[in-house]
Amino acid sequence: MKSVLHMLVVLAAICGLSGFALSYLKMETAPRIEEQVLTYVQGPAILNVLTGIDNSPIAERRKFSVEGRSVTVFPGRKDGKLVSVAIEDSGKGFGGEVGVMVGFDVSRDTLTGIGITTMKETPGLGTRIADPGFTGQFIGKPTNEKLKSQGGSIDAVSGATISSTGAVTAVGRAAKSYAALKPEILKAWQ
Amino acid sequence: MDVFELFISAIFVNNIVLAQYLGNCPYLGCSRDKGTAIGMGFAVVFVIIMATLCTWYMQHSVLVPFGLGYLQTIVFILVIAGLVQFVEMFLKKMVPPLYAALGIFLPLITTNCAVMGVAILVQREEYDLVTSLLYALAASFGFMLALVLMAGIRERLETCRVPRAMAGTPIALIMAGLMSLAFMAFKGMTS
Amino acid sequence: MVTISVLVLLGLGLLTAAILAAASRVFHVSEDPRVAAVLEALPGANCGGCGFAGCEGYAKAVVTDPSLPPNRCCAGGAATAAKVSELTGKAAAASEAMHSFRRCNKRQGNVGLRYTYQGIPSCAAVAALADGAEMCSYSCLGYGDCVSSCPFDALSIRDGLAVVDEAACTGCGKCAEVCPRHVLELVPSRARVAVTCATLDKLKAVTEVCGVGCIKCLRCVKACPAKAVQLENGRIQIDHEKCLAHGDSCGQACVASCARKALCSLRPVLLEPLAKAEEKTA
């Protein structure tokens, strides 16, 4: 019995100690990890959709809350003046959620572009929603843009209607957040 | 994803040993003769499926709800190590014939990265439970296939004249390379 | 977050330890502690020379089977046997040292060739090809499967024949296992006589291919006063226990009786000088 107790105590102590040390380390590194993930995962997409800016959108990012959800907004500034913002959102695609980074022109309330950040669509079919042929259609369009089949002007990728719909849904949801947050955004970055 | 496609792709196209570099130590270590290879193969099939089941539940009932995703590695390996040791004791008492057949391979499996690899891969792919188990089954069959094929080749190799410096592990690795080359031909079979 | 992660890992550690502890109780298989001790004493080469699957197999068997002698481990030799006998409480019966011995003298018998073999250099391969390259279907093939099987470097191929280095041979029997023709067999190191032919053929079939092959005339069987020489499974076999028990008084009658001496030469003791020394003292 004593040996069993010994076993229990030692193993539990090792596990508990490592749990403590690791969670401490996690808390210490969490902000840096978040920044790194943003830089390397969302970063390229953000810089893609926010063209002609001269600040660092990731460093100046800010969190807002919309209907209880936390939304991260990345501002794009030129000569210190806010010209565009990027908001990420997702919609249901064929293989799972399609994450889309959506850029908004603040003065004209149009889209400056979209970029796919995460997706699990069928390689060769659904993944073509990340091609410029599809994403490029959004540049300069109004924020409530839809697919042609839904009465809008966007051509869906042939053979990947569900993936395309997912992307458009994501754009729509981001636009909704943008519309709700616009006053706050303008106030935050003047 | 189509079940059939998942199977074919996990066994041939993305074979865990030859395309994903997992489980190489037993692949070279337990491929001296076919009997050993088959024994090891079945032990791995058994353990991978059990481990995937346990770690899947661990992930979805503990790690995700508490937001402890970063502890995945340590939790999974503890579960696998405990599981393997438990299975060994269980088989020894309850199913001695099976223990006699697989027993000596079980302790070797804790450090087989194929087991841990499959457990982590199904989480990264975010498969549901049934798909995870199917994937685990297919992946472990792929491991067994590679192992048994390799054992067949090495039994033949025994009777061949091999340059002295190449004898043993080097020639086995080169054979593995050629096999992996052959398996690359399956690429493109699934989309 | 700290509390939760500590709790989760603590719980997991406790659970693992508890399950393992419980399992080791519930699924406890009572194992003789002597098995572990014997295993410790064995060299751990897992050579299989004892006839069991690895050292653990022998350790288990020697503890549980009272009739199994403690000196089966050839790799460990006398020192290991002494330890094992101490642990198992078995009297260390005088360990009968064994040697591998080649039952073929094809060079002396002028065995001809059927064809020239140029394939894979392995006895197993050549034996599978039309019964081997030599006229005799039972001769030493000379491609050295035994050499590569020997864990102690006690074998070599000289002039197409396997040669046993008696000083290095531990009598583990690996070579006898791999020899596809069973030309190699284990004989006690003290053995006085041994058969140098492995053929299963008889009479003319033998004389046609080899000058020194055993033709199964059975004179040796009749000559042996101890009935130690017998025809078993088509080959002459010597029961060395009986032979050694009977002693030298027969003057190696079997060797003397062998038809034309050269035919089936039962050779004197492996250690010829010893035999000669004994003769002198007699």
Added chain:
Amino acid sequence: MQQLVREFTKGLWAELPPFRLVLGLCPTLAVTKTADNGLGMGLAVVFVLALSNVLISTVRHIIPKEVRIVCFIAISASLVVAVELLMQAYAYPLYQQLGIFVPLIVVNCVILGRAEAFAAKNGVLLSLADGLGMGLGFTMSLTFLGGLRELFGSGTLFGMPVMWEGFKPFTIMVEAPGAFICLGLILAGMNALGAWQARRKKQAVPAVSSGCACCGGCQSCEGRK
């Protein structure tokens, strides 16, 4: 002191983990597409190996025999999680490149093998020397293999183009078959080198050892010192 140096240097050549002992093959093969990946993986292993050796040799007396392996695994797994976090925080691109092989450091036979064979039997300082030596040997091997594959497979070294103009890379070198074949050739080269050295010193040519790959049971291997 001498012993410390000996334990440290043996990992650098005499018992070079992937090439001599044929230990830890999976990461060796998987992450060596480029030299920097090999180097990064190697450094992660140095960190885990040195610290796990130190921790295990510190607590070696209080660990009960029955849960020895589980305890060793728990210790090295914690260190691996720490590496994962640090790598995510300070070297995210490397983390993305190495992917699943970062958590799989925990099942790298080198770690458990050294824990069992060395740290569980020796003092803290010796274990540290052993872990550092083995880890650096591992790093060297990985960087070398990675450099070789990168050089022929993409014509670059640490990301810089070094081959002549018009060099056509052998793409196969950065694929799985190239990894196996490259490692096989390196092992053969090591064997040939060993035989040549022995001949020069007029010693018997050492029997080619098949290393650890002859069993694969790294954690049950206690005979190795």
